[in-house]
Amino acid sequence: MPAFRIAPAVAEAFPDTLIALVVATGVRGHEPWPHTATALQDLEQQLADGTWRPADETDPRIEAWHTAYRSFGTNPRRIRPSVDALGRRLAKKGSLPRINPAVDSYNSVSVRHGLPAGAFDLAHVTGDVDIRHADGTESFTPLGEPGTVEHPKPGEVVYADAAGVLTRHWNHRDAHRTRVTEDSAHVAFVLETLRADRDGDLLKVAADELQGLLAPHADQTAVHYLSPTQPQATA
Numbered sequence: 001m002p003a004f005r006i007a008p009a010v011a012e013a014f015p016d017t018l019i020a021l022v023v024a025t026g027v028r029g030h031e032p033w034p035h036t037a038t039a040l041q042d043l044e045q046q047l048a049d050g051t052w053r054p055a056d057e058t059d060p061r062i063e064a065w066h067t068a069y070r071s072f073g074t075n076p077r078r079i080r081p082s083v084d085a086l087g088r089r090l091a092k093k094g095s096l097p098r099i100n101p102a103v104d105s106y107n108s109v110s111v112r113h114g115l116p117a118g119a120f121d122l123a124h125v126t127g128d129v130d131i132r133h134a135d136g137t138e139s140f141t142p143l144g145e146p147g148t149v150e151h152p153k154p155g156e157v158v159y160a161d162a163a164g165v166l167t168r169h170w171n172h173r174d175a176h177r178t179r180v181t182e183d184s185a186h187v188a189f190v191l192e193t194l195r196a197d198r199d200g201d202l203l204k205v206a207a208d209e210l211q212g213l214l215a216p217h218a219d220q221t222a223v224h225y226l227s228p229t230q231p232q233a234t235a
Contacts, residue, residue: 002125002161003234004188004226007132010157011228014068018196019131019226020207022189023235024102026219029182033101036213039108044095054087055114062087062114064194065171072133072155074169082171083116100182105213106189113206115199116171116192120159121184122235124177127162129188131170131226134158140165141176188235189214196227 004021011017046052055062057076062084069076076084086107090096096107102119110117120129134152138160142148152158152168159166166175171192180187191206193199207223215221224233 001234002122002188003128003232004190004224005128005130006226006228006231007130008231009133010131011231013071014194015228016194016196017227018193018200018203020191020203020210021224021226021233021235022191022207022210022214022221023224024187024189024214024218024221025185027102027185027187027214028217029100029102029184031101031217033105033213033217035216036101036105036108039112039213040096040098040104043090043108043112047090047094054090054111055083056087056091057084059114060195061193061199065116068157068194069169072157073153074156074172079169079172081116081169082118082173083110083114085172086111087114100180101217102180102184102187102189102214106191106210109191109206109210109213112209113191113202115203115206117190117206117210118167118171118174119180119187119189120166120174120178121180122178122186122188123184125161125166125188129159129161129166131157131159134160134165138165140168142168143174143176143179146176
């Protein structure tokens, strides 16, 4: 089972980081997930009714990520944090994409709570996963672009295993290799905040909500937390 680790330099640069690692084993991605379908429909209906809107870059939850991106040389208005991009898409189109039940589950939780989320098919992870600064030599193949190879900029925060980079710009985009499909049976989901002092309780509510969507369709689920004071957990 891989370990997930926050590198000391990242912990020092972002001391209020808190990451929820929600691990699901025996995931059954081909069966109907009615609670996830309802969660998506409820968000879209609330948006249509005008009773709720996704967080945008004026929201402190999103603003914190924009500040972090700028700190490692990424323009957050050109390359947006995942939750920012997802919320903008929802606000513009009035609906969220339907990818597959596991991905739809973390998308709904992410946009509802204004927290970045992602997931990795652990069957395709090589060794442990480190959240660290890139050195510029690593390779990354973006989701949906299996023939493309990119190299993160030195200093950019990435998730990386022994074979390469799994996410660029901390949470902007996932890798094709570890993408979650209907066939993914052992999956690690992540939810993130840079302001545990302010949004730590919100993150825990979101992690519980995601676990609740996953649990009926998995043999086992568990939630672990990573922080500068507890920088490692095993999936």
